[in-house]
Amino acid sequence: MFTIHHFRSVTSTSDVAKRYPKKSIILADIQTRGRGRLGREWSSKPGGIWMSVVLEPTENPLYHLTFLASVAVREAISTATGVQARIKWPNDLLYEKKKLCGILTEGFFIGNEKKLIVGIGLNVNNTVPGIKKTPAIALRDITKKSVSRKKLIAHIVAQLEQWHLLYASIGFLPVLLAWKANNAVLGQRIKIHKGKTAFTATPVDVDEDGNLIVMQGENKQTVTDGDILLL
Incomplete structure (x- = not known):
């Protein structure tokens, strides 16, 4: 308690x-x-x-x-x-x-x-x-x-x-x-900000380590940190 x-x-x-x-x-x-x-x-x-x-x-x-x-x-x-x-x-x-x-x-x-x-x-x-x-x-x-x-x-x-x-x-x-x-991001178009850089991608999964798995075109990436904006 x-x-x-x-x-x-x-x-x-x-x-x-x-x-x-x-x-x-x-x-x-x-x-x-x-x-x-x-x-x-x-x-x-x-x-x-x-x-x-x-x-x-x-x-x-x-x-x-x-x-x-x-x-x-x-x-x-x-x-x-x-x-x-x-x-x-x-x-x-x-x-x-x-x-x-x-x-x-x-x-x-x-x-x-x-x-x-x-x-x-x-x-x-x-x-x-x-x-x-x-x-x-x-x-x-x-x-x-x-x-x-x-x-x-x-x-x-x-x-x-x-x-x-x-x-x-x-x-x-x-x-x-x-x-x-109950997530808001998987399958949605997002912008990912990491430091002074930013790129758009589509999240497809979250792995067992809590990382965001995204597709950028045909390329799969693992995002470990950063700030995201739903587009």
């Missing part, structure tokens, strides 16, 4: 989570310095769900937990609201190509203690920024009504526990299969 610690305002829930033991959840009404992948700032206004989960240290790759969290949060949203979000490689939840949720997995040491933290930023009833390049959307925009954050948080915690137990007992395969069944 997870223990929830609620704060009105923090710099970042993941920063606070560093001070807490495993199976802790840090929940905040506002983040003043929320962050996403690649060091991007994450708008964290009142009305959203901004939380970080401290998990049991593992020798398995961090991307396993990123995939697990995206599957768990997608299932929680579906159960609580009926909204069918799709997963963008590797860590975002989208609705009609608009960003609904971001997930950031971090592993580090504090002294000799290893910490694994999964940060979740979910747009619920908050006003989202109007960014043309990466448009966002909130659950309230989709459902046309206010969504119970308390109910949704309970579903997220339950799904995280369920998927974490399944992962611990069976391994990564069920997570990967669920991820593939």
Whole structure:
């Protein structure tokens, strides 16, 4: 069972989570310095769900937990609201190509203690920024009504526990299969940004290492990192 610690305002829930033991959840009404992948700032206004989960240290790759969290949060949203979000490689939840949720997995040491933290930023009833390049959307925009954050948080915690137990007992395969069944990218035309370079391709699979397998013309490539944009 997870223990929830609620704060009105923090710099970042993941920063606070560093001070807490495993199976802790840090929940905040506002983040003043929320962050996403690649060091991007994450708008964290009142009305959203901004939380970080401290998990049991593992020798398995961090991307396993990123995939697990995206599957768990997608299932929680579906159960609580009926909204069918799709997963963008590797860590975002989208609705009609608009960003609904971001997930950031971090592993580090504090002294000799290893910490694994999964940060979740979910747009619920908050006003989202109007960014043309990466448009966002909130659950309230989709459902046309206010969504119970308390109910949704309970579903997220339950799904995280369920998927974490399944992962611990069976391994990564069920997570990967669920991820593939609910993805937003396979078979779609995308642009892949890696550093200062970019190219277009069509994803055809995700391998057991979490890499994106894409076709560029007749050439098959393995994408291990980078940022993608659905075209």
